[in-house]
Amino acid sequence: MTPVVLWFLLVVPVVLVASRPAQGSANGTLPLVMWHGMGDSCCNPLSLGAIKKMIQQEIPGIYVLSLMIGNNVVEDTKNGFFMDVNDQVSMVCSQLSGNPQLKGGYNAMGFSQGAQFLRAVAQRCPSPPMKTLISVGGQHQGVYGLPRCPGEASHICDMIRKALNTEAYSDLVQKHLVQAQYWHDPLNDDLYKKHSLFLADINQERVVNETYKKNLQMLEKFVMVKFLQDSVVDPVDSEWFGFLKTGQAKEMETLQESVLYKEDRLGLAAMDKAGKLVFLATQGDHLQFTKEWFDANLLPYLR
Numbered sequence: 001m002t003p004v005v006l007w008f009l010l011v012v013p014v015v016l017v018a019s020r021p022a023q024g025s026a027n028g029t030l031p032l033v034m035w036h037g038m039g040d041s042c043c044n045p046l047s048l049g050a051i052k053k054m055i056q057q058e059i060p061g062i063y064v065l066s067l068m069i070g071n072n073v074v075e076d077t078k079n080g081f082f083m084d085v086n087d088q089v090s091m092v093c094s095q096l097s098g099n100p101q102l103k104g105g106y107n108a109m110g111f112s113q114g115a116q117f118l119r120a121v122a123q124r125c126p127s128p129p130m131k132t133l134i135s136v137g138g139q140h141q142g143v144y145g146l147p148r149c150p151g152e153a154s155h156i157c158d159m160i161r162k163a164l165n166t167e168a169y170s171d172l173v174q175k176h177l178v179q180a181q182y183w184h185d186p187l188n189d190d191l192y193k194k195h196s197l198f199l200a201d202i203n204q205e206r207v208v209n210e211t212y213k214k215n216l217q218m219l220e221k222f223v224m225v226k227f228l229q230d231s232v233v234d235p236v237d238s239e240w241f242g243f244l245k246t247g248q249a250k251e252m253e254t255l256q257e258s259v260l261y262k263e264d265r266l267g268l269a270a271m272d273k274a275g276k277l278v279f280l281a282t283q284g285d286h287l288q289f290t291k292e293w294f295d296a297n298l299l300p301y302l303r
């Protein structure tokens with residue numbers, strides 16, 4: 001079993017209930033840009049393909065762009081594991097700015113790691129403007145642990161786990177293993193801050209980049225969905241921008257308790273005060289939701 005197949009099993013969104021007839025019209029509806037999770041691709045008919053179809057049934061005429069990172073589905077899937085995330089983000093920025101349909105702005109929905117990558121797009125690439133960002137099971141403070149593994153491929157997980165535990169912050173691993181680029185080790189905070197090429201940068205761990213702060217605050221809403229029985233993301237608090245307190249690996253802190261928020265290094269405190277942050281929770285394991293839940297809780301942000 002290849003790692004791609006392995007992770008695919010873990011990270012595709014699963015919609016549990018069949019669809020209803022369409023309603024509404026797309027007049028005045030902003031386009032939607034989606035970024036898939038690790039092991040998934042833009043166009044998998046069982047995951048993002050199905051979600052795109054479902055949204056288009058509910059909002060007829062809506063333009064939905066499911067991002068492909070690379071020239072085909074195989075490259076797209078592979079790049080979700082092995083391509084420098086900063087390069088992926090630049091690639092997406094040029095895709096978006098070159099797309100005439102997005103000129104007037106767009107909403108964005110990221111699944112799992114696709115959520116923090118889209119946040120980087122919001123922070124780095126203000127044109128065309130992203131209006132609402134919906135993070136579905138994203139890891140905004142990274143992860144400190146490897147997702148569960150199916151037994152038969154556990155040796156592959158062991159290899160990745162070993163790379164993360166021993167060499168996550170080496171330049172080579174940072175550049176070539178996507179998971180390392182949002183690996184956040186609370187016991188080695190200095191290493192994380194110094195060597196994390198992606199997450200520490202977008203989370204303003206080294207310097208406060210005023211451009212990031214200004215751009216993120218241009219969002220009208222930033223919606224974060226947490227899965228209450230998530231067995232893939234560790235710690236699950238990261239889905240709401242919380243994380244382990246620095247220097248230990250047990251106690252959590254919420255976004256509101258963090259230095260990032262207290263010093264408002266990213267503008268999140270200001271956004272919170274302005275009512276722009278939305279924290280949603282749902283029953284279910286990673287990326288598993290019902291159509292009823294999706295329609296009731298996420299669709300309203302897209303109409």
Ligand SMILES: *[C@@H]1O[C@H](CO)[C@@H](O)[C@H](O)[C@H]1NC(C)=O
Binds near residue numbers: 027
């Ligand atoms: C919807 O948009 C079309 C074309 O832009 C326009 O002709 C039509 O009148 C609009 N309908 C409503 C209900 O606004």
Ligand SMILES: *[C@@H]1O[C@H](CO)[C@@H](O)[C@H](O)[C@H]1NC(C)=O
Binds near residue numbers: 125207209210
């Ligand atoms: C801040 O972010 C902008 C946009 O990505 C970038 O061009 C600039 O170099 C960054 N500045 C610093 C100090 O990192």
